[in-house]
Amino acid sequence: MRLLLLLVFVALAMPGRAATxxxxxxxxxxxxAPPDTTRVQLLLGLCNESEMSSAAERLRYGRAGLALAxxxxxxxxxxxxxxxxxxxxxxQQDYLTASRYYQEVARRAERQPWAARQAxxxxxxxxxxxxxxxxxxxxxRFFRQAQAGMRRYAATPSEIAMGQNNLAMLYAxxxxxxxxxxxxxxxxxxxxxxxxxxxxxKQASKNGLATLYNIxxxxxxxxxxxxxxLYCHQQALRLHQRAGNAYGEAQSWLSVGSVYGxxxxxxxAAPFLQTGLAQARRLQAPGIIVQGYESWADYLAATGRxxxxxxxxxxxxxxxxxxQTSEQRxxxxxxxxxxxxxxxxxxxxxxxxxxxxxxxxxxxxTAVLGVTVLGLLVAGVLGWRLRRSRALLARQNEELTTTxxxxxxxxxxxxxDLRSPVVAFSGLADLMTRYIERQDTARLAGLxxxxxxxxxxxxxxxxNLLGWALSQRGELVPVIERVGVEKLLAEVAxxxxxxxxAAGVQLQLSPGAAGYARAxxxxxxxxxxxxxxxxxxxTPAGGSITLGATAEQDAVEIRVTDTGPGISPERIPxxxxxxxxxxxxxxxxxxxxxxxxxxxxxRVLGGRLALxxxxxxxxxxxxxxxxxxxxxxxxxxxAPSATTGALIPxxxxxxxxxx
Numbered sequence: 001m002r003l004l005l006l007l008v009f010v011a012l013a014m015p016g017r018a019a020t021x022x023x024x025x026x027x028x029x030x031x032x033a034p035p036d037t038t039r040v041q042l043l044l045g046l047c048n049e050s051e052m053s054s055a056a057e058r059l060r061y062g063r064a065g066l067a068l069a070x071x072x073x074x075x076x077x078x079x080x081x082x083x084x085x086x087x088x089x090x091x092q093q094d095y096l097t098a099s100r101y102y103q104e105v106a107r108r109a110e111r112q113p114w115a116a117r118q119a120x121x122x123x124x125x126x127x128x129x130x131x132x133x134x135x136x137x138x139x140x141r142f143f144r145q146a147q148a149g150m151r152r153y154a155a156t157p158s159e160i161a162m163g164q165n166n167l168a169m170l171y172a173x174x175x176x177x178x179x180x181x182x183x184x185x186x187x188x189x190x191x192x193x194x195x196x197x198x199x200x201x202k203q204a205s206k207n208g209l210a211t212l213y214n215i216x217x218x219x220x221x222x223x224x225x226x227x228x229x230l231y232c233h234q235q236a237l238r239l240h241q242r243a244g245n246a247y248g249e250a251q252s253w254l255s256v257g258s259v260y261g262x263x264x265x266x267x268x269a270a271p272f273l274q275t276g277l278a279q280a281r282r283l284q285a286p287g288i289i290v291q292g293y294e295s296w297a298d299y300l301a302a303t304g305r306x307x308x309x310x311x312x313x314x315x316x317x318x319x320x321x322x323x324q325t326s327e328q329r330x331x332x333x334x335x336x337x338x339x340x341x342x343x344x345x346x347x348x349x350x351x352x353x354x355x356x357x358x359x360x361x362x363x364x365x366t367a368v369l370g371v372t373v374l375g376l377l378v379a380g381v382l383g384w385r386l387r388r389s390r391a392l393l394a395r396q397n398e399e400l401t402t403t404x405x406x407x408x409x410x411x412x413x414x415x416x417d418l419r420s421p422v423v424a425f426s427g428l429a430d431l432m433t434r435y436i437e438r439q440d441t442a443r444l445a446g447l448x449x450x451x452x453x454x455x456x457x458x459x460x461x462x463x464n465l466l467g468w469a470l471s472q473r474g475e476l477v478p479v480i481e482r483v484g485v486e487k488l489l490a491e492v493a494x495x496x497x498x499x500x501x502a503a504g505v506q507l508q509l510s511p512g513a514a515g516y517a518r519a520x521x522x523x524x525x526x527x528x529x530x531x532x533x534x535x536x537x538x539t540p541a542g543g544s545i546t547l548g549a550t551a552e553q554d555a556v557e558i559r560v561t562d563t564g565p566g567i568s569p570e571r572i573p574x575x576x577x578x579x580x581x582x583x584x585x586x587x588x589x590x591x592x593x594x595x596x597x598x599x600x601x602x603r604v605l606g607g608r609l610a611l612x613x614x615x616x617x618x619x620x621x622x623x624x625x626x627x628x629x630x631x632x633x634x635x636x637x638x639a640p641s642a643t644t645g646a647l648i649p650x651x652x653x654x655x656x657x658x659x
Contacts, residue, residue, distance in 0.1 A: 023049050040069045040077040047084040055284055058088050079105055079118045086125050091247070093287045095129045102126045103339045120149040120159075124166060136174040143167050161199035161208055168192040172215050210239035210248055217255060221262070230259045250279040250288050258295045266302050273299055290316055307436060314429075341400070348393055355386050425451075425458075452498075478520035478604055482628040485515045485549040485556055492528045493547055496536060504541030507532075510559075515551025516628040517558075523601040524625070527609075530594035531560040531621045538564035538619065551627060558623040567613040576611065 026046050033039040043065030047058050062085040069077035086101030102125040109119035127142035143166050150159060171189030174181055196212060217232030237252035253276030260269035277292035293316030300309035359379050366375025428451055435444040493507055500507035517524065528547075535545045543563040550557050567575070576599055602609040605625060613619035 035068060035072075037069075037072065037074050037077060040065050040072070040074055040081070043068065044077065044080055044084055047081065047088065055088055055092050059085065062088065075108075075112070076114075079109060079115060083118060083121050083125070086122075090125060090128060091285065093132075095132060098125060099129050099339075102129070116149055116153045120146045120155075123149060124163070127166060127170070131170050131173060134173075134177055136170060136177070139170050140167070143170060157199055158208075161196050164192045164196040164199070165208060165211055168196055168212070169215055172218065176218070206239045206243035207245055207248070210236040210243065210245065210252070213239065214248070214252065214255070217259075221259060226259055226263050230256065230263075233259060246279065246283055247285060247288065250276050250283060250285065251291070252276075253279065254288065254292050254295055258298075261295065261298055261302065264302075266299055269295075269299060307433075310433070341397075348389065351389065352386065355382050358382060422458075478523055480518055480520060480605075482516050483519050483521045483524055485517055485551070485558060486513045488521070488525060488528065489513055489547045489549060489558070492525065492532055495529070496532050500536060500545065503536060503539075505536060505539045506544040507536075508544065508546055510546050510548030513547065513549040515549055515556040517556040517625040518628045519605045519607070519625055520601075523605060527598045527601050527623060528558065528560070530598045531623070533594060535560050535562035535564065535619070535621070538562055540564065554627055556625050556627045558625070559620055560623075561618065561620040563618045566615045566617050566619055567611065568615055569613075572611045572613065576609065 023046065026042055026049070030039065030042045030046070033042055043061045047062030047065060049058065062081055066078060066081040066085065069075075069081055082101050082105045086098045086105070089095075089098035089101065102122045105118055106122035106126065109115035109122060123142045123146035127139045127146065130136075130139035130142060143163065146166075147163050150163060168189055171185045171192070174185055175189065193212060193215060196208065199208075213232045213236035217229045217236065220226075220229035220232060233252055233255040237249065237256060240248035240252050253272050255276075257269040257272030257276060260266070260272065273292065273295050277289070277296060280288035280292050293312055297309045297312040297316060300306070300312060359382060362375050362378050362382075366372050428447055432444065432447060435441075435447070489509055493509055497507055532545065532547070539545055539562045545563075546559075546561045548559045548561070550559075575595055599609055602623065607623060607625040610622045610624075611619060612622060
């Protein structure tokens, strides 16, 4: 269901089912065609034929047509083959290859007045790729650029309706994804959906109407109006069948079955799900197969076949990860940055060339008219503007380089810190499967604590990531107040008490921990929580962690001491500076984003964070903050008492809010 609306883009892009004799006729004509532009058109037709035996065969014909067009210098055929290859790659969810082809079409078509239609096709394809990656603002820019391109030539009503349909689907997906959605999006979605519906009804376009019914079905389904959603998906299925759109038909089979399942009518859902999944496999459409696996897993779980559902869900997640890996997303982001940078450079070159032409014209006018002073003045103004443009571009490139470097460092930190809980969940899932197969309920029941521990670790990492994102966006505003250090330490210790017991580590509060600090309570809690988490991961079983605090006249020191392996002195400055470097064997398991966020929060609070450690002697993290005024008597009466050298009992604290 999560992929349904975005998969509509792919189904809409595919042509209807063509009869098998058409493909056979193209092959027969190709066998006798000479190596000229006619052969290029035949190869292009076979690449666009959606009912070929496999996508690999279509790609083979498209690449052969592209090679022949380049050999002949046939630029129109070359652009058409590039667009066709991009469409096949988009259908197979190979977004990186599709983006490369579409970007090449866009670059070359912009330079040719006759290629306006190919440029529009490229912008539409890039918009669909961006929508698949949930880059909705970027997709909106591409689709609107395509609409502007349509106005430069006599676009057909079908093309105009397609553009309106693209925007309607984009805005529907934007609303479903949640997050920060512009206020105009719901109104625009309804406007473009109605406009596309009117045009498709006038043309009797079954593909267009089917796609709009799919959109309305998704919207009704998300609003809980299942009967309306079922009607819309059934209408879409009927229209896709009439139009011969195999991809849209497979998607609609699965959508109807999914709605039946949500209504609890699994007996009626099963044949629809089986038919849709079989057709998606026959078409080799990974994105639709992922949707089919998800719906069929729900059916298996609802009919009491939980183990089969679990195995299918793992298969579905594996296929989804193969389609949407972080490497692919990063490669797409790099490709998009390169494309935007190249387009900016082309604009600068065009402006430079235009400026040179204007300067020559002014010099010629000056020589003819004899107004030398006026000509030099105009040339100087143009030169100043050009230098300012170049300086502005240089600053933008420098900012872009800095942003990319910071992004790469953040990726490295997040990838390292998220690896441990993800690996833990994977191991626990394997253990759970093994115990279920052996019917070992005793060991299976004991996995609950370990799952909770891994979930708490993952939640802490996500809280750190959210705090880091807020700080980078400038939305982090501290609220300074008087914070009781003893109470906060007891709360954090209680939060990690169960994890410490599970790891065989003694977590205790040092006697005499007292004082009040001037700080933002949420930020301070996040700092202490990260220090305790790092200490807990670094301390072996049988070790201990001690939380303490001392108050002086102007400052409060909070100490987190562990008996772990310690850190080499030369590594401490690197950790506190936030650099991403190779991790030594004695370093804690996670000293990345959490420690970096702690250093940032400490700087915001006007404090100081230091690490005192040596190999084999444990580590002490010392947080120094400005002291607040002493607590009033009413507050002192309610302050928690220190426990001398004893384990702190669990306080039942919930999730710690992140600043």
